[in-house]
Amino acid sequence: MAVLVLADHKDGAVTQPTRSTVAAAGKLGEVHVLVAGEGAAAAAAAAAKLPGVAKVLTAEGGPVLAEPLAALLVALAPGYSHLLAPASAAGKNVMPRAAALLDVQVISDIAGVVDADTFVRPIYAGNAMATVKSADAKKVITVRAASFDPVPAEGGSAPVEAAPAAADPGLSTFLGAEIVKSERPELTAARIVISGGRAMGSAENFAIIEKVADKLGAAVGASRAAVDAGYAPNDMQVGQTGKIVAPDLYIAVGISGAIQHLAGMKDSKVIVAINKDEEAPIFQVADYGLVADLFKAVPELEAELSK
Amino acid sequence: MKVLVPVKRVVDYNVKVRVKADGTGVETANVKMSMNPFDEIAVEEAVRLKEKGVASEIVAVSAGPSAAQEQIRTALAMGADRGILVEHDGVLEPLAVAKILKAIVAKEGPQLVILGKQAIDDDMNATGQMLAALLGWGQGTFASKVEKDGESLKVTREVDGGLETVSLKLPAIVTTDLRLNEPRYASLPNIMKARKKPIETVKPADLGVDVTPRLTVLKVEEPPKRQAGKKVASVQELVEKLRTEAKVI
Ligand SMILES: Cc1cc2nc3c(=O)[nH]c(=O)nc-3n(C[C@H](O)[C@H](O)[C@H](O)COP(=O)(O)OP(=O)(O)OC[C@H]3O[C@@H](n4cnc5c(N)ncnc54)[C@H](O)[C@@H]3O)c2cc1C
Ligand SMILES: Nc1ncnc2c1ncn2[C@@H]1O[C@H](COP(=O)(O)O)[C@@H](O)[C@H]1O
Numbered sequence: 367m368a369v370l371v372l373a374d375h376k377d378g379a380v381t382q383p384t385r386s387t388v389a390a391a392g393k394l395g396e397v398h399v400l401v402a403g404e405g406a407a408a409a410a411a412a413a414a415k416l417p418g419v420a421k422v423l424t425a426e427g428g429p430v431l432a433e434p435l436a437a438l439l440v441a442l443a444p445g446y447s448h449l450l451a452p453a454s455a456a457g458k459n460v461m462p463r464a465a466a467l468l469d470v471q472v473i474s475d476i477a478g479v480v481d482a483d484t485f486v487r488p489i490y491a492g493n494a495m496a497t498v499k500s501a502d503a504k505k506v507i508t509v510r511a512a513s514f515d516p517v518p519a520e521g522g523s524a525p526v527e528a529a530p531a532a533a534d535p536g537l538s539t540f541l542g543a544e545i546v547k548s549e550r551p552e553l554t555a556a557r558i559v560i561s562g563g564r565a566m567g568s569a570e571n572f573a574i575i576e577k578v579a580d581k582l583g584a585a586v587g588a589s590r591a592a593v594d595a596g597y598a599p600n601d602m603q604v605g606q607t608g609k610i611v612a613p614d615l616y617i618a619v620g621i622s623g624a625i626q627h628l629a630g631m632k633d634s635k636v637i638v639a640i641n642k643d644e645e646a647p648i649f650q651v652a653d654y655g656l657v658a659d660l661f662k663a664v665p666e667l668e669a670e671l672s673k
Numbered sequence: 674m675k676v677l678v679p680v681k682r683v684v685d686y687n688v689k690v691r692v693k694a695d696g697t698g699v700e701t702a703n704v705k706m707s708m709n710p711f712d713e714i715a716v717e718e719a720v721r722l723k724e725k726g727v728a729s730e731i732v733a734v735s736a737g738p739s740a741a742q743e744q745i746r747t748a749l750a751m752g753a754d755r756g757i758l759v760e761h762d763g764v765l766e767p768l769a770v771a772k773i774l775k776a777i778v779a780k781e782g783p784q785l786v787i788l789g790k791q792a793i794d795d796d797m798n799a800t801g802q803m804l805a806a807l808l809g810w811g812q813g814t815f816a817s818k819v820e821k822d823g824e825s826l827k828v829t830r831e832v833d834g835g836l837e838t839v840s841l842k843l844p845a846i847v848t849t850d851l852r853l854n855e856p857r858y859a860s861l862p863n864i865m866k867a868r869k870k871p872i873e874t875v876k877p878a879d880l881g882v883d884v885t886p887r888l889t890v891l892k893v894e895e896p897p898k899r900q901a902g903k904k905v906a907s908v909q910e911l912v913e914k915l916r917t918e919a920k921v922i
Pocket of ligand 2: 680767771788796
């Protein structure tokens with residue numbers, strides 16, 4: 367039986383975490399992709415180009431709400447052995463709902479596929495990895511994108527079909543969104559991430575990090591303390607309960623290294639920490655540690671990168 | 674309206690858990706247990722709704738061992754009115770918890786259930802969405818703001834890229850994100866008062882719920898350990914190392 371991937375998409379393209387999810391799905395069977403919501407038709411054309419995708423289903427519509435989307439997934443479910451989505455805010459919102467409607471225990475945030483029934487997933491903020499075997503007839507899964515290399519964006523040419531219409535149960539309505547516009551790469555897709563912590567002191571001070579980010583073509587992240595203090599938007603939070611990232615290079619600036627933060631970045635290839643406290647736990651996971659005042663070191667870093 | 678708040682007993686967030694040598698799970702004997710931090714936020718939100726006159730009664734529910742009474746007591750000390758313990762030793766997956774909660778909802782008839790977005794032990798982030806599905810209610814997950822708006826509920830949600838606002842028909846499900854509020858500490862007089870508040874105990878079987886797990890844990894392992902690297906003396910040295918040694922810039 368084929369497997370179905372629910373895509374996240376933006377501006378007529380599927381996201382990189384979706385391409386990672388397609389890679390994970392490829393280990394389970396023939397991959398079909400469902401693209402739903404506003405701009406679905408354009409994104410479906412992009413999904414059709416992903417290598418390994420055999421069919422794309424589109425459900426063009428307004429902003430995606432969990433209730434009708436879960437109903438659509440349930441309507442499609444009989445044709446699939448596995449339903450997968452990236453473990454993004456969107457995927458985590460809808461997949462457990464669809465799973466419950468199917469009387470299936472969702473398997474959240476998988477970091478490995480052992481076989482069709484068996485998956486590896488982090489528990490306790492990634493301090494342990496559990497291998498779990500599902501007894502459910504159908505598997506409903508969210509995928510930790512950082513753990514699977516994405517399939518390329520080009521190379522395939524799958525047919526695109528309209529998905530059957532599913533009734534909207536009318537339980538919720540979309541009122542609006544405030545989406546942060548940024549020219550920088552997405553946190554979960556960037557090759558380099560530079561994050562600031564509580565020590566940044568203000569939203570204005572984040573500018574020194576942004577300057578370095580622009581030099582490196584990096585995404586900007588933040589610790590929870592920085593987000594809570596209003597120095598950075600919630601969307602930038604890296605950690606157990608924020609975004610999980612695994613870039614080639616992660617630079618932690620003025621971040622102590624609490625387990626909840628490490629949970630979101632410790633699989634990065636190279637970690638740099640800049641902290642004025644040489645005892646800060648972040649240094650225990652850093653490949654390169656610089657004990658320094660960030661207000662001196664970060665501008666210096668920008669200058670050095672310009673050379 | 675009546676508000677139901679499910680609270681889970683979990684290993685305290687400050688504890689760095691250790692994987693058991695035999696690979697069957699993590700060490701939970703003699704470690705500090707607490708209410709799941711997201712559930713404290715849920716209780717706080719319910720108490721604030723009561724203080725605003727929106728909520729009339731708050732019922733805290735926990736499914737787990739008899740010791741989960743401690744977490745119910747904490748919720749009562751924060752301002753919940755009464756508790757229900759669904760006593761069960763052994764694994765309870767989100768689907769099973771959602772079925773238990775559905776049965777409790779049928780008995781209690783709340784207009785709103787506020788759950789944490791994620792339990793910090795299983796990191797499933799599922800129970801609220803599953804309960805919403807089983808009840809056929811709307812869901813406002815990862816909430817950073819909740820407002821009653823006539824017969825509906827306006828929920829601001831933390832999503833990829835920023836914030837989104839949805840309107841939910843009541844009754845509804847909300848799950849809390851970190852920035853919804855800052856939970857209060859229970860005062861000593863309130864802790865004393867909480868001792869007199871009632872906690873009812875039931876079993877999953879009394880509710881007619883089958884809690885058999887669907888997932889079998891085959892093994893639990895430590896994640897690969899990272900080695901601490903080296904300290905660099907200057908920004909120049911750092912950039913040099915990143916260029917020539919790590920080759921990442
Ligand atoms: C349920 C739960 C979930 C959580 N989820 C997350 C999550 O997803 N992500 C997350 O990040 N956190 C999360 N946390 C919070 C986490 O426990 C920490 O509180 C948080 O990560 C601390 O942020 P910080 O390192 O910026 O701040 P702090 O711990 O205050 O560290 C600041 C650091 O800056 C250094 N510093 C100060 N001044 C300077 C200077 N001038 N130059 C250089 N260095 C300086 C200090 O030495 C210190 O190490 C969560 C907590 C809970 C309870
Ligand atoms: N055993 C339980 N008892 C009470 N509430 C629970 C239990 N398990 C999960 N919950 C609720 O569901 C939320 C999400 O948990 P989870 O889906 O396991 O990540 C928690 O924050 C609690 O509000």
